[in-house]
Amino acid sequence: GDSVTQMEGPVTLSEEAFLTINCTYTATGYPSLFWYVQYPGEGLQLLLKATKADDKGSNKGFEATYRKETTSFHLEKGSVQVSDSAVYFCALISSGSARQLTFGSGTQLTVLP
Amino acid sequence: GAGVSQSPRYKVTKRGQDVALRCDPISGHVSLYWYRQALGQGPEFLTYFNYEAQQDKSGLPNDRFSAERPEGSISTLTIQRTEQRDSAMYRCASSVRTSGRTETQYFGPGTRLLVL
Numbered sequence: 346g347d348s349v350t351q352m353e354g355p356v357t358l359s360e361e362a363f364l365t366i367n368c369t370y371t372a373t374g375y376p377s378l379f380w381y382v383q384y385p386g387e388g389l390q391l392l393l394k395a396t397k398a399d400d401k402g403s404n405k406g407f408e409a410t411y412r413k414e415t416t417s418f419h420l421e422k423g424s425v426q427v428s429d430s431a432v433y434f435c436a437l438i439s440s441g442s443a444r445q446l447t448f449g450s451g452t453q454l455t456v457l458p
Numbered sequence: 459g460a461g462v463s464q465s466p467r468y469k470v471t472k473r474g475q476d477v478a479l480r481c482d483p484i485s486g487h488v489s490l491y492w493y494r495q496a497l498g499q500g501p502e503f504l505t506y507f508n509y510e511a512q513q514d515k516s517g518l519p520n521d522r523f524s525a526e527r528p529e530g531s532i533s534t535l536t537i538q539r540t541e542q543r544d545s546a547m548y549r550c551a552s553s554v555r556t557s558g559r560t561e562t563q564y565f566g567p568g569t570r571l572l573v574l
Contacts, residue, residue, distance in 0.1 A: 349500075377559045388462075389501070389549065389565040396560045434500050438559040444514065445491060446551075446563060448500030 347372045347439050351449035358425055358456050366420040366433055366452045368409075374440035378402075378411050378418040381434040383451075389434065392420075425456045460484065462566035464550050470572045471540055479535045479569045483552030490533050491563060492525055495547040507533060540573045547571075 352367040370376065380392040380402070393402030398413035407422045418435060435449040463482045471477050483490050489508050493501035503517040509530040518524070522540075527533040537544055547570050551563040 379562075381565075388567040389551075391562055391564070394562065436500070438561075440559050444489070444506060444559070445503035445517070446493075446501070448502070450498070450500050 347376070347437060347447040349435050349437055349447055349449035351433075351435050351452050353450075353452070355453035355455060358454070360427055360456055360458050361424045362456075364420070364422040364425045364429075364454070366435075366454070368418045368420065368435035368449060370416050370418065370435075370437050372416075372437055372439045372447075375413075376437040376439045378409070379436045379438075379446065380407070380409055380418070380420050381436060381448075383432045383434070385431070392433070425454075427456045427458050430454055430456045462550055462552055462564055464548075464566040464569050466569060467567060468570045468572075470574065472574050473540060473542060475540055476536065476538045477540055477571065479537075479548050479571070481533045481535070481550030481552075481566060483531065483533070483550070484554075484564060487552035487554055487564075488530075489553045489555070489561070489563075490527055491551040491553075492533070492535050493549040493551065495549055495568070497546075501547075501549050504535070537571075540571075542573050545571055545573045 348371045377396040379394045381389045382392045393404040395402040395411035401410045436446045491506040492504040495501040505515040507527040522538045525535045547568045549568045551565045553561040
């Protein structure tokens with residue numbers, strides 16, 4: 346079945362550091378890929394998405410590129426801020442009959458001033 | 459505009475009691491999804507609806523769990539004879555069009571259920 350594997354956290358960075366959160370997936374066909382973010386005390390929010398190979402999703406300085414050859418969708422940001430502290434979830438919707446999101450286990454990011 | 463809302467936000471109940479969790483999707487959204495999230499994990503799919511029709515309930519863990527969306531808008535997830543293992547965050551999401559792999563799902567704040 347479908348699955349998503351994220352790098353384990355927690356991740357602690359200093360402000361303005363470079364961020365990478367690794368995400369790899371297993372799915373049939375051509376899934377769509379998503380990053381969701383959960384800020385403290387809030388619900389899940391879509392951060393970015395990509396729906397086909399080589400697409401790059403971007404939002405709020407974050408980027409992720411859909412790499413079919415490596416089945417990966419790594420999240421990157423060039424300079425993190427304290428306000429980026431949150432839990433980040435990688436997820437997919439497969440191209441089969443399933444319509445639900447399959448999530449990774451989440452990566453806790455803490456950015457220190 | 460208003461996002462997805464869920465109520466109650468927190469629910470504490472005793473083992474064996476029934477609970478009903480409510481989800482009010484974004485107005486006009488066709489598809490509605492329920493997920494369950496254990497502490498430290500990502501959400502896991504329970505069931506989803508297109509309009510009032512339940513399209514997939516393969517994620518419901520057992521027959522104590524049921525969901526409905528009778529008028530194609532508000533949905534209720536019901537857990538009968540609750541058990542301690544049912545304690546989790548229950549999340550609802552909705553999407554604009556009939557569910558598809560490119561559709562963005564918008565999530566509500568969740569209902570935290572604690573079964574004592």
